[in-house]
Amino acid sequence: MELKLERHPQSPLMYPNPLHQWEAMNVFNCAVTQHNGLFHMHYRAQGVDFVSRIGYAVSIDGLHWNRMTDPVLSPHQGRDDKRGVEDPRVTPLGGRFYMTYTAYGNNSFFPMIAQSDNLITWEDIGPFEKAENKDHVLFPEKINGRYAILHRRKPNIWIAYSDDLVHWDNHHVIMSPREDNEWDATSIGSNGVPIKTEQGWLLFYHGYGEEHIYRQSIALLDLNDPTKVIHRPRTNIMEPFEPWEIKGDVPNVIFSCSNNVVGDQLYFYYAGADRLIGLATAPMQAVMAFAQSGD
Ligand code: BMA
Numbered sequence: 001m002e003l004k005l006e007r008h009p010q011s012p013l014m015y016p017n018p019l020h021q022w023e024a025m026n027v028f029n030c031a032v033t034q035h036n037g038l039f040h041m042h043y044r045a046q047g048v049d050f051v052s053r054i055g056y057a058v059s060i061d062g063l064h065w066n067r068m069t070d071p072v073l074s075p076h077q078g079r080d081d082k083r084g085v086e087d088p089r090v091t092p093l094g095g096r097f098y099m100t101y102t103a104y105g106n107n108s109f110f111p112m113i114a115q116s117d118n119l120i121t122w123e124d125i126g127p128f129e130k131a132e133n134k135d136h137v138l139f140p141e142k143i144n145g146r147y148a149i150l151h152r153r154k155p156n157i158w159i160a161y162s163d164d165l166v167h168w169d170n171h172h173v174i175m176s177p178r179e180d181n182e183w184d185a186t187s188i189g190s191n192g193v194p195i196k197t198e199q200g201w202l203l204f205y206h207g208y209g210e211e212h213i214y215r216q217s218i219a220l221l222d223l224n225d226p227t228k229v230i231h232r233p234r235t236n237i238m239e240p241f242e243p244w245e246i247k248g249d250v251p252n253v254i255f256s257c258s259n260n261v262v263g264d265q266l267y268f269y270y271a272g273a274d275r276l277i278g279l280a281t282a283p284m285q286a287v288m289a290f291a292q293s294g295d
Contacts, residue, residue, distance in 0.1 A: 003290035005216075005238045005268055005280035010063050012244060013269075014043070014277035022047040022071055023055055026249050028271030031090040031192065032062070032258040033097065033119065039260075040119050041065060041269075042072065042088040042099065043277060046249075051075060052084025052104065056120060062260075062267055063279070072120055073101070080105030085112075089257045090119070091138040091193045093147075098165070100149070102134045103127075111136045111151060113165055125165050135189030137257075140196065143226065150174075150194070150203070155187035157205060159227055172227045175219065177207065183236050184217070185209040192258035194221070200230050202291060204259040204268070207236075214253040215239040216270070220291045233294030238280060240272065248273025 014030075017023045023045035030043035039059040044052050053071035073088075075081045081103035088101045099114045099122055111133045114122040128136050128151065136151035146161040149168065157175040160168040177185050184207025191204035200220040208214050215236040222228035240252045256270040266287050268280045 001233070001290055001293035002235055003233075003237045003282060003286055005266070005282050007242065008063070008279040008281055011278035011280070012272065012276040013063060013279055014057070014065060016045075016275070017067065020047070020069065021049075022051075022053050022074075023067075024048050025050065026275045027055070027277055028274050029087045029255050029257050030269050030271070030277055031088045031099070032260055032267070032269050033090045033092060034260060034262070035092065035119070039065075040090075042090055042119075044086050044088065044271075045071065046084070051082070052086045054085055054088050054099075054101065062262060068120075073099075073114070073122055075103075076124075079103065080107070082106055087134065087255075087257055089137040089192055091140050093138060093140055093142075098125075098138050100128070100136045100138060108132050109134060113138070128160075128168060135191075137190050137193055139201070139226070140193050144224065148226065150190040152187075152189040157188055157190055157203075174221070174227050175205070175229055175232065178234075181209070182234075183207060183209050183213070183215045183239070186212075191216070191256045192260075194226075195259065195261060196223070197288060199288060199292060201226050202259075202287070204256065206255060212252065213240060214255055216254055216256060216268075218287065218291050219294065231292055231294035233290055237282075237290070238268070238270070242272065242278075244276050245272035245278075248275030250274040 026046040054073035057065040057067040083104040111128040139148040188207040195202040216238040219232040260267040
């Protein structure tokens with residue numbers, strides 16, 4: 001069985017903004033959160049200084065966006081994140097919002113968790129761990145009474161649990177790259193917030209092989225024990241194809257930090273070649289049928 005996401009005719013939806021220095025070069029890798037009847041976007045932006053910041057935009061229909069003039073998150077004083085803050089994923093949980101993002105320094109990067117009540121002002125909780133790690137995303141509810149997070153210690157997707165979002169334990173590898181010649185043979189990482197379905201947690205993930213082409217697919221994890229991968233179809237659901245997905249700041253990249261259910265459709269926001277933001281869709285029914293077709 002195959003599933004190919006369909007590019008929305010209005011895609012790409014968002015371009016760099018030459019009027020704002022901080023987002024004049026690239027806008028990409030966005031989290032989209034549905035809250036109070038609106039779509040809220042947090043996106044990675046790079047300006048003329050090539051430092052990454054996180055911008056915010058709001059939309060009524062998920063297609064037309066109004067952006068804030070200034071970023072909502074920038075490199076902080078007193079820590080080595082001079083190259084910026086990257087790849088937000090936003091999880092609504094227990095009446096608050098949590099953003100997982102990567103802080104990038106001159107020599108290394110580390111995975112951060114921040115919290116907000118209003119999606120605009122963010123307060124850091126701390127690093128998820130003091131090691132090179134990224135692609136971390138919180139589950140939208142506690143599992144067996146504990147916070148759960150997916151993360152990436154290269155090249156695998158891991159899971160870990162916590163009681164306070166600060167101390168994490170029970171680290172397990174849940175998915176690894178596949179054998180040579182597969183599209184995801186070198187490294188894999190999680191995308192947006194896993195979606196709870198009757199059949200399990202629907203996980204969106206990216207992967208690349210030797211040619212370094214970033215492609216996308218999905219897997220299903222057990223609801224009560226997400227260390228168990230129930231299905232992992234072999235084929236990918238999206239790969240670079242349009243000119244703006246092939247050429248940009250980094251070539252041949254489809255990267256995503258959000259996967260939303262809108263009505264009966266999947267809204268898969270993604271970035272092409274680390275430069276523009278687009279949208280691809282599919283009926284949720286088709287997504288679930290494909291998810292269950294894997295080994
Ligand atoms: C990853 C991150 C993403 C980026 C991707 C492809 O390591 O840096 O922000 O989109 O590489 O370049």
